[in-house]
Amino acid sequence: LSRLRGRLSRSQGAIGKGVLGLLGGGDLDEDSWEEIEDTLLMADLGTTSTLAVVEKLRTELAANSVRTAADARAIFKRVLVEQLHPELDRSVRALPHNDHPAVILVVGVNGTGKTTTTGKLARVLVADGRRVLLGAADTFRAAAADQLQTWGERVGADIVRGKEQADPASVAFDAVATGIDRGVDVVMVDTAGRLHTKTGLMDELDKVKRVVEKKAKVDEVLLVLDATVGQNGLIQARVFADVVDITGVVLTKLDGTAKGGIVFHVQEELGVPVKLVGLGEGADDLAPFEPEAFVDALL
Numbered sequence: 001l002s003r004l005r006g007r008l009s010r011s012q013g014a015i016g017k018g019v020l021g022l023l024g025g026g027d028l029d030e031d032s033w034e035e036i037e038d039t040l041l042m043a044d045l046g047t048t049s050t051l052a053v054v055e056k057l058r059t060e061l062a063a064n065s066v067r068t069a070a071d072a073r074a075i076f077k078r079v080l081v082e083q084l085h086p087e088l089d090r091s092v093r094a095l096p097h098n099d100h101p102a103v104i105l106v107v108g109v110n111g112t113g114k115t116t117t118t119g120k121l122a123r124v125l126v127a128d129g130r131r132v133l134l135g136a137a138d139t140f141r142a143a144a145a146d147q148l149q150t151w152g153e154r155v156g157a158d159i160v161r162g163k164e165q166a167d168p169a170s171v172a173f174d175a176v177a178t179g180i181d182r183g184v185d186v187v188m189v190d191t192a193g194r195l196h197t198k199t200g201l202m203d204e205l206d207k208v209k210r211v212v213e214k215k216a217k218v219d220e221v222l223l224v225l226d227a228t229v230g231q232n233g234l235i236q237a238r239v240f241a242d243v244v245d246i247t248g249v250v251l252t253k254l255d256g257t258a259k260g261g262i263v264f265h266v267q268e269e270l271g272v273p274v275k276l277v278g279l280g281e282g283a284d285d286l287a288p289f290e291p292e293a294f295v296d297a298l299l
């Protein structure tokens with residue numbers, strides 16, 4: 001938790017100090033409520049989550065006697081945690097099936113941290129004792145396969161790659177077929193994410209998924225989103241969510257933003273749980289998303 005807090009330090013000021021300062025000050029007038037609303041919006045919570053949180057805070061504060069700053073903090077914390085839907089299943093389904101490995105597709109716009117996330121997650125799975133095979137289906141960006149290979153060597157996972165500009169779907173297919181032959185536990189496919197046109201992307205991703213499904217069940221489609229790009233990231237996210245059924249979100253670069261509130265907005269907007277967060281560029285900087293610890297770190 002202290003590590004998370006350190007990494008999220010840039011987000012703490014806004015939501016934590018800003019709102020808590022107001023809440024701790026006794027009865028709130030309308031101006032103060034407006035200020036709270038603005039602070040949450042500024043932290044990227046998005047309108048729906050902001051209004052829900054403010055509404056609930058008002059109800060809870062009216063119903064409970066708040067005497068100390070600690071009381072106010074406890075209520076604020078509870079409201080924020082509930083807004084993150086702690087009941088959602090955030091496990092990454094990486095258990096092999098009888099006849100084939102678990103398959104994880106990693107999707108998202110280039111530059112969001114897809115390849116890095118694939119490497120970091122492979123490391124976690126390998127440390128858990130799973131045999132992991134990586135598929136470098138991002139054939140558009142020349143360096144992507146090299147970068148993934150470096151990760152593979154680092155964490156102890158083999159890689160299947162195609163020729164430059166090869167059809168991403170054929171590389172994905174080869175990776176899964178190879179994974180089945182070798183009897184690995186998990187195949188993770190790093191896909192291309194150039195958002196040139198929505199139709200192009202849609203066709204490509206749809207094809208990758210369809211082709212892979214000829215061989216094995218796709219267990220996870222993880223959408224990688226860069227927390228530092230705010231609203232634009234959400235527009236991109238919608239495009240992906242329209243193309244494939246996303247099963248979870250990985251929110252990267254949370255260490256580099258003052259707007260940790262984006263987690264609320266992403267979940268609200270996509271209706272899909274944030275499962276993992278990226279807290280830095282290092283191999284260990286991937287953490288499971290835990291609403292309670294996250295809110296604690298924010299406050």
Ligand code: GDP
Nearest residue numbers: 110111112113114115116252253278279280281
């Ligand atoms: P891709 O194009 O989506 O595959 O993106 P990359 O994996 O190449 O990552 C793009 C850049 O973001 C690289 O410099 C990564 O080191 C960096 N990056 C990825 N995840 C994180 C993160 O959680 N925090 C920070 N600070 N940087 C990250």
